[in-house]
Each structure stands twice: as C-alpha cells, then as structure tokens.
Amino acid sequence: MKLHIEAYILERKELVDKRLSNIFSESGDGITRLDESIRYSLLGGGKRLRPILCIAGCESVGGNIDLAIPVACAIEMIHTYSLIHDDLPCMDDDLLRRGKPTNHRVFGEATSILAGDALLTDAFAILAEVSLRDGLDSKIALEVIREISRACGSQGIIKGQAWDLALEGKDVKVDMIEKIHALKTGTLIEASVVAGGKVGRGSKKEVTLLRKYARPLGLAFQIIDDVLDIEGGAEMGKHSGMDIKRKKATYPSLVGIERAKEVAQSLTQKALLAIEDFDGKADPLREIARYLIKRKR
Amino acid sequence: MKLHIEAYILERKELVDKRLSNIFSESGDGITRLDESIRYSLLGGGKRLRPILCIAGCESVGGNIDLAIPVACAIEMIHTYSLIHDDLPCMDDDLLRRGKPTNHRVFGEATSILAGDALLTDAFAILAEVSLRDGLDSKIALEVIREISRACGSQGIIKGQAWDLALEGKDVKVDMIEKIHALKTGTLIEASVVAGGKVGRGSKKEVTLLRKYARPLGLAFQIIDDVLDIEGGAEMGKHSGMDIKRKKATYPSLVGIERAKEVAQSLTQKALLAIEDFDGKADPLREIARYLIKRKR
Numbered sequence: 206m207k208l209h210i211e212a213y214i215l216e217r218k219e220l221v222d223k224r225l226s227n228i229f230s231e232s233g234d235g236i237t238r239l240d241e242s243i244r245y246s247l248l249g250g251g252k253r254l255r256p257i258l259c260i261a262g263c264e265s266v267g268g269n270i271d272l273a274i275p276v277a278c279a280i281e282m283i284h285t286y287s288l289i290h291d292d293l294p295c296m297d298d299d300l301l302r303r304g305k306p307t308n309h310r311v312f313g314e315a316t317s318i319l320a321g322d323a324l325l326t327d328a329f330a331i332l333a334e335v336s337l338r339d340g341l342d343s344k345i346a347l348e349v350i351r352e353i354s355r356a357c358g359s360q361g362i363i364k365g366q367a368w369d370l371a372l373e374g375k376d377v378k379v380d381m382i383e384k385i386h387a388l389k390t391g392t393l394i395e396a397s398v399v400a401g402g403k404v405g406r407g408s409k410k411e412v413t414l415l416r417k418y419a420r421p422l423g424l425a426f427q428i429i430d431d432v433l434d435i436e437g438g439a440e441m442g443k444h445s446g447m448d449i450k451r452k453k454a455t456y457p458s459l460v461g462i463e464r465a466k467e468v469a470q471s472l473t474q475k476a477l478l479a480i481e482d483f484d485g486k487a488d489p490l491r492e493i494a495r496y497l498i499k500r501k502r
Numbered sequence: 503m504k505l506h507i508e509a510y511i512l513e514r515k516e517l518v519d520k521r522l523s524n525i526f527s528e529s530g531d532g533i534t535r536l537d538e539s540i541r542y543s544l545l546g547g548g549k550r551l552r553p554i555l556c557i558a559g560c561e562s563v564g565g566n567i568d569l570a571i572p573v574a575c576a577i578e579m580i581h582t583y584s585l586i587h588d589d590l591p592c593m594d595d596d597l598l599r600r601g602k603p604t605n606h607r608v609f610g611e612a613t614s615i616l617a618g619d620a621l622l623t624d625a626f627a628i629l630a631e632v633s634l635r636d637g638l639d640s641k642i643a644l645e646v647i648r649e650i651s652r653a654c655g656s657q658g659i660i661k662g663q664a665w666d667l668a669l670e671g672k673d674v675k676v677d678m679i680e681k682i683h684a685l686k687t688g689t690l691i692e693a694s695v696v697a698g699g700k701v702g703r704g705s706k707k708e709v710t711l712l713r714k715y716a717r718p719l720g721l722a723f724q725i726i727d728d729v730l731d732i733e734g735g736a737e738m739g740k741h742s743g744m745d746i747k748r749k750k751a752t753y754p755s756l757v758g759i760e761r762a763k764e765v766a767q768s769l770t771q772k773a774l775l776a777i778e779d780f781d782g783k784a785d786p787l788r789e790i791a792r793y794l795i796k797r798k799r
Contacts, residue, residue, distance in 0.1 A: 229656070237664040239656065290619060295611035314592035318615065319664050322587060323656035325619070329626050330655055333648035336641075343640035344633075350647065351630035358627055359526070359536065359620035367534040367616050 210492035214257055220270075221256040222248065224278050228327070242312040242320040247285050250303040254426070255393060256281045258493065259401040262415055265480070265487035268405020272341045276349060276404055279328040279335075280397050283353065286324035287362055287393075289317050296370065329354070341404060349400045356396035365389030369453075377454040383424065386456070390430075391423035398422075398490070417479035418490060425472035426497050428465050431455035433502065435462065469498050507789035511554055517567075518553040519545065521575050525624070539609040539617040544582050547600040551723070552690060553578045555790065556698040559712055562777070562784035565702020572632045573646060573701055576625040577694050580650065583621035584659055584690075586614050593667065626651070638701060646697045653689035662686030666750075674751040680721065683753070687727075688720035695719075695787070714776035715787060722769035723794050725762050728752035730799065732759065766795050 225247055233240040256277030263273035292299040292307040293314060299307050309317035329350065336346035355361055365388025372381065398419040402412045435457055457465035476494045480487050522544055530537040553574030560570035589596040589604040590611060596604050606614040626647065633643035652658055662685025669678065695716035699709045732754055754762035773791045777784050 234661065234665075237661075237668045239661065239664045243656065290615060293612075293615065295615065315590075315667055316664065318587060318590065318592065319660050321619075322622070323660045325622060326651050326655035326660065330648055330651035333644045333651065336644050337648060343644055347630045347633050347640055347643055351627055351634060354623050354627035354630065358623035359540065363616050363620045363623065364531065364534075364536065367536045367613065368531075370612055371534045 208488045208492050210489070210496050213489055213492070214496070217257045217260050218253045220260070220274055221253050221277055221281060224274055225281060228278065228282075228331070238312055238316055239319055239323065242308060242316045243323060245305075245311060246289050246302070246308045246320065247282065247324065249305055251281070251285070253281060254497075255284050255397040258394060258419070258490075259397040259404075261489040261493060262398040262401025262407075262419075263405035264401075265415065265483055265490050266402050266405040266407030266411050267486055268401070268407070272335060272339060273401050273404045275331055275335045275339065276400050277397070279331040280353065280393065280400065282324040282328040282331070283357055284393060286321040286328075287357070287366070289321040289324070291366060293317065296366070325357075335404075342406075345403050345406070349403055352396045352399055352403070353393075356392035361392040362389055365392075373453055375454075377459075379456070379459050382454060382456050382459065386424050386427040387420075390427040391420060394423035394426065395419040411483075414479050414483070415490075418476045418494075421472035421475040421479075422494055422497070425469040425476070425494075428456045428469045428472075429498055429500065432457045432462055432465050432469075433500075437502065466498075473498050505785045505789050507786070507793050510786055510789070511793070514554045514557050515550045517557075517571055518550050518574055518578060521571055522578060525575065525579075525628070535609055535613055536616060536620065539605060539613045540620060542602075542608060543586050543599070543605045543617065544579065544621065546602055548578070548582070550578060551794075552581050552694040555691060555716070555787075556694040556701075558786040558790060559695040559698025559704075559716075560702035561698075562712065562780055562787050563699050563702040563704030563708050564783055565698070565704070569632060569636060569638045570698050570701045572628055572636065573697050574694070576628040576632075577650065577690065577697065579621040579625040579628070580654055581690060583618040583625075584654070584663070586618040586621070588663060590614065593663070622654075632701075639703075642700050642703070646700055649693045649696055649700070650690075653693035658689040659686055662689075670750055672751075674756075676753070676756050679751060679753050679756065683721050683724040684717075687724040688717060691720035691723065692716040708780075711776050711780070712787075715773045715791075718769035718772040718776075719791055719794070722766040722773070722791075725753045725766040725769070726795055726797065729754045729759055729762050729766075730797075734799065763795075770795050 229240050229243045229247065231244070259277040259280055260270050260273045263270055288302060289308045291297050292302055293309055300310065301307065308320060312320070332346065332350050332353070335341045336343045357363065365385050368385050369389060395416060398415045399412055402415040407415065473494050477491055480490060526537050526540045526544065528541070556574040556577055557567050557570045560567055585599060586605045588594050589599055590606055597607065598604065605617060629643065629647050629650070632638045633640045654660065662682050665682050666686060692713060695712045696709055699712040704712065770791050774788055777787060
C-alpha cells in the first residue's frame with residue numbers, strides 16, 4: 206500500500222500540535238503575558254518538520270511513537286525559541302514569521318526574550334520527564350538530552366546564528382554558507398531524526414544510518430527554503446526576498462536557483478541512499494525527503 | 503576542629519573557577535566574539551554561591567564531590583545566563599555587573615543574548631555528560647536535570663523575572679516581593695542544594711531536609727542583597743541604590759532595613775533548624791548560612 210505522505214504528515218502534525226497546546230496554560234498567570242507570548246509562537250502554525258522527522262525516525266526502527274511524541278514536542282519548543290530570538294531587532298529584525306507579526310512586535314522585546322528562554326528551558330524538563338514519568342530508558346533519555354543540547358548549543362545553532370550575523374553583508378563563499386546551514390538548521394534536524402531512532406530503540410548501526418540520512422536532508426531543506434525565499438510570494442508566510450534586501454548571501458544567490466535546486470536534489474538522493482536497507486517502516490522518512498524538495502512553501 | 507568557612511568557600515570556588523575556565527575556548531572561533539563574551543561573564547568574578555552550595559550539599563550527605571563539581575558548574579552557567587539576559591536594555595538595563603560593564607555594553611545585544619542562550623543550553627549537555635561520561639547514576643542525573651530545568655523555566659526564574667518587570671513602579675506588597683524572590687532567586691538556590699544532595703546519594707529524607715534548609719536560605723540571601731544595595735558603596739560591584747533609582751520595591755524598602763535584617767536572621771535560623779540532625783559533614787552548609795547574613799558584599 207502506497208504511503209500518502211500528506212496524510213501522514215497531517216496526522217503526525219496534529220498529534221504534536223495537540224500535545225504542545227497542553228503544555229502552556231491558556232489562562233496565563235494573571236500578571237504577565239508570558240504564557241500568551243509562548244503560545245502565540247508555539248501554536249501559531251509551523252510545518253512541524255522536526256517533530257515529524259523525530260516521530261518518523263522512531264517508526265523507521267519499529268519503535269512505539271508514544272515516547273517519541275513528547276521528545277518531538279520538546280524539539281519543536283527549542284526550534285520555536287530559536288526563531289523567537291533570531292527574529293529580535295538586534296538579531297535579524299524580522300517583522301513576520303509564519304504569516305503573523307513576530308513575537309517581539311506583539312509582546313515587546315523583554316517578554317519575547319523570556320518566552321524563548323522559557324521554551325528552551327522547559328524543553329529539558331519535558332525530556333527528563335519522558336524517562337522519569339513516562340518510562341523511557343534513562344540512558345537513552347540522557348543520550349537524547351546530550352544530542353539535542355549539543356545541536357542547539359555554543360557549537361551548534363547558536364554558533365550558526367553568531368556566524369550568520371557576523372558575516373552579514375560580507376563576501377561569503379559557498380562552503381561557508383554550507384557550514385552555517387549545517388550549524389543553524391542541520392544540527393537540530395539531525396538531532397530530531399537521531400533522537401527518534403534512539404527513542405525507538407534502534408540499533409547503533411541504524412542510528413548511524415539515520416544520521417547519514419538527516420545530514421544531507423537538513424542542507425537540502427535549507428537550500429530549498431532559500432530558493433523559496435527568492436521565488437515565493439505570499440505563500441511563504443514571511444516577507445519574501447528578505448535575504449536579498451538584507452544583502453545576506455544564500456546558496457541560490459551565490460550559485461543560481463537552478464544549480465541550487467540540482468544540489469538539493471542530489472542531497473536528497475544521498476539521504477535516501479543512507480536508509481536504502483531499511484524496510485517499509487522507513488517509507489515516511491523516504492517520502493518526507495521527496496516531499497521537502499517538491500514543496501512550494 | 504572548627505571549620506574555617508572562608509577558606510572552605512575559597513577552595514570550593516577555585517575548583518569551580520578552574521573547571522569553568524576549561525569549558526569555553528580561550529581562542530574563540532575566529533569569526534565572532536561569542537566565546538569571549540561567554541568567558542567575560544562566566545569567569546568575571548562572582549561569589550559562586552550556587553555551585554558552592556551544590557558541593558556543600560553533596561558533602562553534607564557524605565557524597566564524593568568529583569561528580570558534584572560539573573553539576574555545580576552547570577548551575578553557575580545557568581545563573582550567569584540569567585544575569586546576562588536580566589541586564590539587557592529591554593530588561594533591567596543594568597550598566598554594571600560584578601564590578602564591570604555588563605555583557606551587552608561590551609559585546610552588543612545580539613552577542614550577549616546568544617552568550618546567555620549558549621550558557622543555558624550547554625549546561626544541559628554538561629549535566630547529561632556527568633552521567634554518560636563520568637558515571638553518575640542515570641536516574642539521578644535525570645532528576646537533577648528536571649530539578650534544575652524546573653527551577654529556571656517558565657514556572658521558576660523566568661516567571662520571577664517576568665513578574666519583576668511587570669510590577670516595576672507598581673505598588674507591591676511584601677508577600678508579592680517574597681513570591682518574586684522565591685521564583686527569581688530561591689528556586690535555583692534550592693535546586694543547587696538539592697542537586698548536590700542527590701548527586702551525593704543522599705536519602706529521600708535527607709534531600710527533603712536539604713530542601714527545607716535551602717528555601718529560607720534563598721530568601722534570606724536575597725533580602726540581605728537588597729539591604730546591601732541600599733547600604734553598600736563601591737564594595738557591591740554594581741551601582742548601589744539602583745533599586746531605589748528604578749523605583750523597584752524591595753524587602754528593605756517596604757519594611758525598613760532593621761526589620762529586613764531581623765527577618766533574614768530568623769530565616770537563617772529556620773534553615774539551620776532543618777539540618778540540625780545532620781552530622782558534622784553539614785557544617786559547611788551551616789557556616790555558609792551564617793556567613794551569608796554577615797557578609798558586606
């Protein structure tokens with residue numbers, strides 16, 4: 206039976222959205238707009254790519270997704286924190302995110318910095334709970350925490366964002382763009398798939414192959430994102446062409462749109478090759494990879 | 503033999519400082535000042551109260567401090583992150599911290615937000631490593647991660663900071679000040695002592711008593727801090743009297759300096775009472791409590 210990838214994505218997305226909605230109180234604390242600010246960014250749309258990859262990674266090794274869902278939610282919380290902080294006036298100074306005004310424009314800078322801090326911190330409490338309350342093997346839980354914190358820390362997303370800011374407006378080579386993408390986007394996409402594989406109790410070999418799948422996939426995803434930023438209109442949910450306005454070098458701006466698409470295609474093939482020996486349970490991972498380069502937003 | 507508390511504190515502080523200095527590279531990444539910014543705040547003095555309490559908590563139950571030191575360092579990293587973010591122009595807009603210009607004044611807002619984010623995130627990688635590499639029992643490591651992330655998250659430090667900002671310039675009652683102190687300062691002080699007790703393999707009962715010790719201690723510490731802010735001159739290492747200038751209600755500004763000191767004294771007695779059945783190994787905790795209300799900075 207052929208996998209309907211769009212139905213698969215929608216179903217997994219709903220599982221994640223529902224769980225995320227339960228994490229932060231709708232009524233707030235009565236004094237601040239912190240919870241409201243967190244919910245605004247966390248529940249405001251988003252493709253949920255990383256959590257879906259985490260769940261699909263778990264399924265690919267035959268794991269039960271019940272334990273992968275909270276891990277997937279923690280990853281999406283961390284991703285949302287990084288978006289809120291990246292959008293700040295002193296960082297990328299973005300006005301729109303996921304089709305809505307950015308968090309700091311609605312809630313002010315202080316609340317949006319705190320909302321990001323809270324999402325990041327609370328994610329680790331959730332990851333600890335997956336073991337302490339829900340029963341995930343404690344060593345696996347610690348490996349997942351290490352994987353995710355390294356992906357997002359001073360040698361991961363944060364270094365990528367710092368480099369990105371430092372090199373804005375400068376003459377940047379393609380290999381540097383690739384490095385920044387690997388840090389800013391690649392690390393957490395890799396951690397998502399790997400965490401899923403670990404939670405699903407994949408073998409060491411399987412987890413290594415999942416890592417080999419996720420690395421080129423992360424870069425392909427970011428290249429297509431940058432292509433869509435140039436090509437895309439209203440569909441993108443953020444101001445399209447922002448990278449050009451900001452004089453930010455991107456993959457397609459350096460090598461051209463057609464060449465960028467070819468590279469993304471070949472990276473996708475590389476990702477698929479890594480998991481070719483997996484059985485049909487890895488079809489979601491395969492179809493997600495194919496879906497990501499065909500998407501229009 | 504009587505414990506020389508100042509020598510004890512100095513020795514433990516040096517253990518922590520030395521370890522912290524090894525965590526972030528001195529040479530940096532060659533592109534940004536991120537590592538330099540992190541080291542500037544992390545290694546720039548500081549009493550190291552929380553890490554010392556963590557180590558003393560471990561010793562009080564007869565634990566080996568080798569595993570408590572990295573946990574103590576992770577806690578100090580998280581504390582430093584919270585100071586960097588609190589000092590930002592959109593938050594408390596502080597000019598001096600630990601006697602030096604605040605992080606954002608030296609490195610700019612973007613780098614200082616990222617430095618805070620990195621300290622917070624990397625702390626969790628270190629906590630995972632204490633088990634995965636150094637051999638701390640994995641369930642204890644997860645309990646420590648949960649304890650610390652809850653102390654710092656949306657229901658802890660971050661809520662305290664959000665409340666503090668929201669109530670600035672407003673008419674605030676003493677019980678609200680106590681609540682904010684409990685969230686902003688108390689939670690991490692409590693988590694420090696409790697984490698030490700857990701890492702030292704204290705019994706459930708011992709850890710409960712350590713918690714009862716730490717709660718009043720945290721409030722006493724903050725009250726004395728606010729007294730010193732009013733009384734203190736150059737010794738405080740930050741602009742003294744800042745709370746008054748900012749029209750921020752504090753414990754001593756509401757009840758008077760003498761009454762505030764009495765309350766701090768009685769909270770300290772309460773802390774000491776909680777651990778009265780502990781043997782001499784808890785003397786560092788006892789002496790730290792006495793030292794904290796006598797300090798001049």
